[in-house]
Amino acid sequence: MNEIATIIEDITEEQISVINLEHESHQGLPQVNLHIVKDVCSKLHKEISFPVQFKHALQNIDYDKLADSLMFLNDCLVTKSRFVSSCTERAWRNYYRSYILNMGLVKEVVKCQQLSAWISLKVFEHLIILAYGNKTYSL
Numbered sequence: 001m002n003e004i005a006t007i008i009e010d011i012t013e014e015q016i017s018v019i020n021l022e023h024e025s026h027q028g029l030p031q032v033n034l035h036i037v038k039d040v041c042s043k044l045h046k047e048i049s050f051p052v053q054f055k056h057a058l059q060n061i062d063y064d065k066l067a068d069s070l071m072f073l074n075d076c077l078v079t080k081s082r083f084v085s086s087c088t089e090r091a092w093r094n095y096y097r098s099y100i101l102n103m104g105l106v107k108e109v110v111k112c113q114q115l116s117a118w119i120s121l122k123v124f125e126h127l128i129i130l131a132y133g134n135k136t137y138s139l
Helices: 002-024 034-046 052-059 063-069 071-076 084-110 113-132
Strands: none
Touching (some): 034 063, 052 113, 063 071, 063 084, 071 084, 071 113, 084 113
16 A cells, blocks of 8 residues: 555656646746737737627727736746647647636636637737747647
């Protein structure tokens, strides 16, 4: 029994150290800021196929609060390595997990769940392109 407890403890410590390493190594990675948020929202507003009610909602958003609510995206990026596709995949996996936990924060600011999902997705896509230069995930 003690051996199993030791193994579980070792695994947990390794997972915690990996998580801490990812959170501490954001040097050189792009961060969510007001400019990126405004840029993404203006591009969404110009979309021809975007619903009119979403365009009206975009005009009434407090961009400062929106940028603050999207700060969780910074923790989704991982340090760039030789294998850019691996970094990109890990970042997207982190995004899916983190968005589920934080979507309520964004929805409070945007007041529309579909629009908040679009904004979060497009801002993160923008960060991915800035961080890894990979446009294969363009949505």
